[in-house]
Amino acid sequence: MIRLTDVTKDYPSNHGVRHILKGINLTIYPGERIGILGKNGAGKSTLIRLISGAEPPTSGSIERNMSVSWPLAFSGGFQGGLTGADNxxxxxxxxxxxxxxxFKFVEEFSELGSYLHEPVSTYSSGMRARLAFAISMTVDFDCYLIDEVLAVGDQRFRDRCRVELxxxxxxxxxxxxSHSHRYxxxxxxxxxxxxDGTIExxxxxxxxxxxxxxxxxxxFQSKEEMVREMN
Structure with a gap:
């Protein structure tokens, strides 16, 4: 189980403190799949980073009784001077x-070929995302954090990601x-x-x-109109 209690997150800006998350309370149980929606800048990715432990909350607490992945396809933890294999x-x-x-799994899944033995600083953003996703699948976590990761690569690679995950x-x-209703x-x-910094x-x-x-x-004018459009 993962429990967030009165979690807030603020960031400084040129116009004063920005209150991104305001008193979030959330419990995640084993095996649940929770979809997160909201307009750009609403705090979705911030919530993912807090749950992963990549950032601390400004106030409140996060209790983790399950192992938690880093955000899938997040490559910020890579050491650019090291090769993909060294990472x-x-x-x-x-x-x-x-x-x-x-390493054998990462080599086959990422399809980076000889680039696995080149410094990550030479990778494109797509290559870094492929490496990050493949590495994420090598460790067995209880909870996976997914921030639009399956938009990475071509359709064939995205299909492989869906099967794997x-x-x-x-x-x-x-x-x-995700912004995809089908997904x-x-x-x-x-x-x-x-x-407005809270969740429903x-x-x-x-x-x-x-x-x-x-x-x-x-x-849409109505939910019925929306459903027709989605189908």
Whole structure:
């Protein structure tokens, strides 16, 4: 279980303190898949970073009784001067897992070829994302944090990512940030909508997506009209 209690997150700006998250309370149970919606800048990615431990909250507490992945395809933890292979080795040492079978998996899944033995600083953003996703799949986490990761690469690679994540890890908890209604509806059973730094929870996808569309100024006259358009 992961529990957030009265979590806030503020950032300084040229116009004063920006209050991104305001008193968030959320509990994530094993095996749940939670979809997250909200307009750009609403705090979705911030929430993912806080749960992963990449950043601390300004106030409140986050209790983790499950192992949590870093945000999938997040490459900010890579050492640019090291090769892709050396970064795999480094991650394996941190998590205390055997390097050799995991390197073989990363090599085959990422399809980076000889670039795995080149410094990560020479990679394109897409190559870094492929490496990050492949490494994420080498460690068995209880909860995976997904921030639009499956937009990485061509359709064939995205299909492989879906199989690896949603079929082979179907018993894992997941938090999924996405703007795709098909992606969220097909993979989630709980939904969170960000509004002015707070979250509303819904179990009805059509209702939460209707509100989200209203929020970003692409509203439909009714939920029925939206459903017709989605289908």
């Amino acid at each position: 795999v080795r480094f991650i394996c040492r941190i998590y205390g897992v055997d390097y050799h079978p995991r 949603f079929e082979r890890r179907k018993d894992k908890a997941m938090l999924i940030v 969220l509806k097909g993979n989630c059973d709980r939904f969170l909508l960000f509004k 929870e819904h179990s009805d996808f059509e209702e939460v997506y209707f509100q989200y569309k209203q929020q970003i100024g692409e509203g």
